[in-house]
Amino acid sequence: xxxxxxxxxxxxxxxxxxxxxxxxxxxxxxxxxxxxxxxxxxxxxxxxxxxxxxxxxxxxxxxxxxxxxxxxxxxxxxxxxxxxxxxxxxxxxxxxxxxxxxxxxxxxxxxxxxxxxxxxxxxxxxxxxxxxxxxxxxxxxxxxxxxxxxxxxxxxxxxxxxxxxxxxxxxxxxxxxxxxxxxxxxxxxxxxxxxxxxxxxxxxxxxxxxxxxxxxxx
Numbered sequence: 587x588x589x590x591x592x593x594x595x596x597x598x599x600x601x602x603x604x605x606x607x608x609x610x611x612x613x614x615x616x617x618x619x620x621x622x623x624x625x626x627x628x629x630x631x632x633x634x635x636x637x638x639x640x641x642x643x644x645x646x647x648x649x650x651x652x653x654x655x656x657x658x659x660x661x662x663x664x665x666x667x668x669x670x671x672x673x674x675x676x677x678x679x680x681x682x683x684x685x686x687x688x689x690x691x692x693x694x695x696x697x698x699x700x701x702x703x704x705x706x707x708x709x710x711x712x713x714x715x716x717x718x719x720x721x722x723x724x725x726x727x728x729x730x731x732x733x734x735x736x737x738x739x740x741x742x743x744x745x746x747x748x749x750x751x752x753x754x755x756x757x758x759x760x761x762x763x764x765x766x767x768x769x770x771x772x773x774x775x776x777x778x779x780x781x782x783x784x785x786x787x788x789x790x791x792x793x794x795x796x797x798x799x800x801x802x803x804x
Contacts, residue, residue, distance in 0.1 A: 588625035589770055595632055601641050609645050616649040619748050620656060627652060630669065637677050647676075647730055649744070650737035654696035656747035668692030679726045681719045696743055700732055 593606035613627045627648050635644035651672060655665035671685035689697055690712055701711035704724060718724040737743040777785045784791070 588628055590774070592628045592632060596635065596641065599636065599639075601635070605641055609641055612645050613649065616645075616744075617652065620652070621662075622652055622656075630673070633673065634676065637673075646734045646738075650730075650734040653737045653743035653747040654693045654733060657743045657750055658693040658695040658697075659750060660692045664692045675726060676730065681716060681726065683716075686716050695746075696733070696736070699736055699743075700729070703732055703736060 589610070592610055593603060596606040596609070597603055609631065610624075610628065613631060614624055617624065617627055630651075631641075631644045631648045634647055635641045638644060651669055652665070655668055660668065668688055668691070671688040675681050675685050694712075697712050697715070701707075701715040704715055704718070706712075706714040706718075715724070715729075719726060719729060733743075735742075773786070780786055780789055783789050
């Protein structure tokens with residue numbers, strides 16, 4: 587449902603259907619080999635795009651964040667926690683200490699490298715970056731763009747995430763993700779073949795009416 591609704595919602599927002607298709611393909615390529623599900627990054631991208639109005643930027647931000655969390659060894663729960671705080675700060679364009687502490691807990695390695703990229707070093711690098719963001723010396727957009735830049739460069743967060751995610755658990759998750767994508771494709775074909783009946787949802791709605799009629803008779 588998430589994958590099917592992704593292009594529909596984006597088109598309702600005013601984005602082109604081709605751009606929506608490019609976005610989902612970019613997300614799929616960006617998480618290939620990582621223990622990340624396509625529907626989860628699609629939901630995050632949709633949420634950010636709704637806030638910023640920039641679909642390409644939303645895709646790159648989502649992938650950069652996912653890579654940053656994985657490169658720092660964050661668990662799925664920690665990554666979700668950090669993501670929530672990041673999106674809240676992105677929405678306001680400002681940082682707050684509680685959200686920043688969450689990022690320090692969930693993406694410490696990525697945060698260190700980002701601080702260094704802005705010229706901060708030593709044990710206080712992360713706190714110095716926070717103060718620079720809080721004072722407006724560095725804008726949150728600049729911070730976000732730097733994360734994307736560091737994620738995409740050779741040896742960056744994307745490469746670190748893939749290297750750090752190797753193992754049986756990741757391989758198993760990749761198999762599960764491949765199955766989900768395959769089943770989603772099969773469901774999509776069935777849905778198209780039932781288009782004259784309103785698709786799968788139309789058939790299910792018809793069944794629902796029949797069940798209500800039977801119980802009404804009983």
